[in-house]
Amino acid sequence: MKSRKLVALFVFLLVISNTLTYFFARNKEAGICSDNENELGGFFVSEETPANNDEALPLLREVLEIIRNYYIDEVDIKKLEEGAIRGMLETLGDPQTNFFNRESMEDMLLQVMGSYGGIGIHIANLGENVVIVSPIRSTPGEKAGLLAGDLIIEVDGENIKGLSANEVASILRGTPGEPVTLKVNREGIGELEFTITREMIELDSVYAEMLPEGIGYIYISNFDSTTGVEFSEALDRLEKENIDGLILDLRDNPGGILTEAIRVAEAIVPAGPITHVVDGDDEILDTYYSRQKKKPYPIVTLVNSYSASAAEILAGALQDNGSPLVGTKTFGKATVQNLLNLPDKMGLRYTVAKYRTPNGRNIHGEGLEPDYVIELPAFFQLPLNALPEDGGLQKGDSGEAVEILKEMLRALGYDSGYGNFFDARLETALRLFQRNNDLAPTGKFSSETHAVVCREMDDLLARSDTQLEKALAVIKGR
Incomplete structure (x- = not known):
C-alpha cells in the first residue's frame, strides 16, 4: 500500500481522435513534469502548422537582420530565433505555454514509446525553480529518498536555476546503470545531495489492495494510456470481494491524459457531468458525462498539494457528488493546452481552455479544499x-x-x-x-x-x- 508515496510533466502520450486533434499528456513536465518528460493535465495536440505570415512581426525580423549583419561576433541564427520565441512566451506568465526545440520534441516522442532510462520522478516548474512533484513508485528516485516538494538545485554539479522542467528532465534521463547526482533543498531540512543510478523506468499507474474491515484501496500515480483499463480491472477485483468502502489515493498525482481520468471517473462518479471545458469567456466548449449508477459503498479520496490537473478533475467530480476529500489543498492546475507541430520537428504548447468541476467551480490557481484537512507528521519529510x-x-x-x-x-x-x-x-x-x-x-x-x-x-x-x-x-x- 502507498502509505505515503512520496507532480507536472510526464510522458506525453497521444490519443488519436477523428479530427486529427489529440488529447495528450502524461504528467510529468510542463506545468508538472517528470524525468521522463510530460505535461501535467490534458491538452489538445494538432499536427497542423500555421501558415507563415511575413508581415506578422516586422520589428522582430528587422532586429534579427541587424544582429545577423552587424553584431560584432558571429551569431547562431537558430539560437536567436529560439531565444526570441522563448522570451515572447515568457511575457505571458503562463508556465504551461512553452516552445519545444527539436531536441525537446524528440525527447517527448521517445517517452511515448514506453519505458525510458532515468531515476523515476515527476517534476514541475515553480517560478525559476524545478520542484519534484512525486517520485514514481519503486524507482531509483523513490528508493533514494527523494520526496515531493524537494526543489532541485543542481544536477551533476551544474546549477539548473532558470531551466524548464523539460530541460531538467532531459538531463536526468540517460543510460541505465549511469549515476546522476542531484542536490535538492528540502523545506525544514535544507540542502541534501543524492547520487542515484539510472534504471529503465517501467510505468505502472494503478496499485490496489484490500485493507482490513473490507475497505478497498486504489492508488493512482498518474493518468497514462492504460490507467482507465488498469483501474477498471482493479475495481472489479475489489468489488468481487464485496468491499464496504473505497479509498482512492490521488496524492502526488500530477495528472496525465484527460481521457484516462474521464474513464476512471466513468467507473465511480454517479451519472451526470464529470467536468466542463470552458474558454476564456467561461463559455462551455465541451462536457464529459458519467452514466454510472451510484456505488452502494462510500468513496473517500486522498489528495495533497501535489494532486494536480487530471487528478483534480477526478477529485472535484467526486467531491461535487458528495464523496469527501481528505488531506491538504490540491495544486490548482486546471487548464487545457494545445500542442502544435512546428517546422523542423519543433513544437509549441499554449493554453486554450480551462476545466470546471461538475458544479462549475473554477479551481485553477485555487485548488480543491479537502472536506477534512489532515497534515502528515513532519517526520515524513526526513530523508532516510x-x-x-x-x-x-x-x-x-x-x-x-x-x-x-x-x-x-x-x-x-x-x-x-x-x-x-x-x-x-x-x-x-x-x-x-x-x-x-x-x-x-x-x-x-x-x-x-x-x-x-x-x-x-x-x-x-x-x-x-x-x-x-x-x-x-x-x-x-x-
Missing part, C-alpha cells in the same frame, strides 16, 4: 538515505547526517536532542536504541545500527499515515 549506510558517526562528529539522525531518533521516541553535533545526549539515546533492538550498545552509529534505524522508520511511516487513517474513519462513520 541521508544517513551513511556504512555508519561511521560517533561522538564529536557534526554535520547534516548527525542532525537527521537526531530527528529520526526523536520520531522513534528517544531523547536525542537537537542540532548537528554528535554530543553525549545523542550518544546516550543511541545506546538505548541499540539495547532495545538487540544491538551492541556502543553509542556509535554503525552500519548495523543504520539498517535497524531505517527499518524502524519504515515501520513508523507505514503506521503513521494520518490521512489514510482519517479516510478509514470517515468511511466507517467515526
Whole structure:
C-alpha cells in the first residue's frame, strides 16, 4: 500500500481522435513534469502548422537582420530565433505555454514509446525553480529518498536555476546503470545531495489492495494510456470481494491524459457531468458525462498539494457528488493546452481552455479544499538515505547526517536532542536504541545500527499515515 508515496510533466502520450486533434499528456513536465518528460493535465495536440505570415512581426525580423549583419561576433541564427520565441512566451506568465526545440520534441516522442532510462520522478516548474512533484513508485528516485516538494538545485554539479522542467528532465534521463547526482533543498531540512543510478523506468499507474474491515484501496500515480483499463480491472477485483468502502489515493498525482481520468471517473462518479471545458469567456466548449449508477459503498479520496490537473478533475467530480476529500489543498492546475507541430520537428504548447468541476467551480490557481484537512507528521519529510549506510558517526562528529539522525531518533521516541553535533545526549539515546533492538550498545552509529534505524522508520511511516487513517474513519462513520 502507498502509505505515503512520496507532480507536472510526464510522458506525453497521444490519443488519436477523428479530427486529427489529440488529447495528450502524461504528467510529468510542463506545468508538472517528470524525468521522463510530460505535461501535467490534458491538452489538445494538432499536427497542423500555421501558415507563415511575413508581415506578422516586422520589428522582430528587422532586429534579427541587424544582429545577423552587424553584431560584432558571429551569431547562431537558430539560437536567436529560439531565444526570441522563448522570451515572447515568457511575457505571458503562463508556465504551461512553452516552445519545444527539436531536441525537446524528440525527447517527448521517445517517452511515448514506453519505458525510458532515468531515476523515476515527476517534476514541475515553480517560478525559476524545478520542484519534484512525486517520485514514481519503486524507482531509483523513490528508493533514494527523494520526496515531493524537494526543489532541485543542481544536477551533476551544474546549477539548473532558470531551466524548464523539460530541460531538467532531459538531463536526468540517460543510460541505465549511469549515476546522476542531484542536490535538492528540502523545506525544514535544507540542502541534501543524492547520487542515484539510472534504471529503465517501467510505468505502472494503478496499485490496489484490500485493507482490513473490507475497505478497498486504489492508488493512482498518474493518468497514462492504460490507467482507465488498469483501474477498471482493479475495481472489479475489489468489488468481487464485496468491499464496504473505497479509498482512492490521488496524492502526488500530477495528472496525465484527460481521457484516462474521464474513464476512471466513468467507473465511480454517479451519472451526470464529470467536468466542463470552458474558454476564456467561461463559455462551455465541451462536457464529459458519467452514466454510472451510484456505488452502494462510500468513496473517500486522498489528495495533497501535489494532486494536480487530471487528478483534480477526478477529485472535484467526486467531491461535487458528495464523496469527501481528505488531506491538504490540491495544486490548482486546471487548464487545457494545445500542442502544435512546428517546422523542423519543433513544437509549441499554449493554453486554450480551462476545466470546471461538475458544479462549475473554477479551481485553477485555487485548488480543491479537502472536506477534512489532515497534515502528515513532519517526520515524513526526513530523508532516510541521508544517513551513511556504512555508519561511521560517533561522538564529536557534526554535520547534516548527525542532525537527521537526531530527528529520526526523536520520531522513534528517544531523547536525542537537537542540532548537528554528535554530543553525549545523542550518544546516550543511541545506546538505548541499540539495547532495545538487540544491538551492541556502543553509542556509535554503525552500519548495523543504520539498517535497524531505517527499518524502524519504515515501520513508523507505514503506521503513521494520518490521512489514510482519517479516510478509514470517515468511511466507517467515526
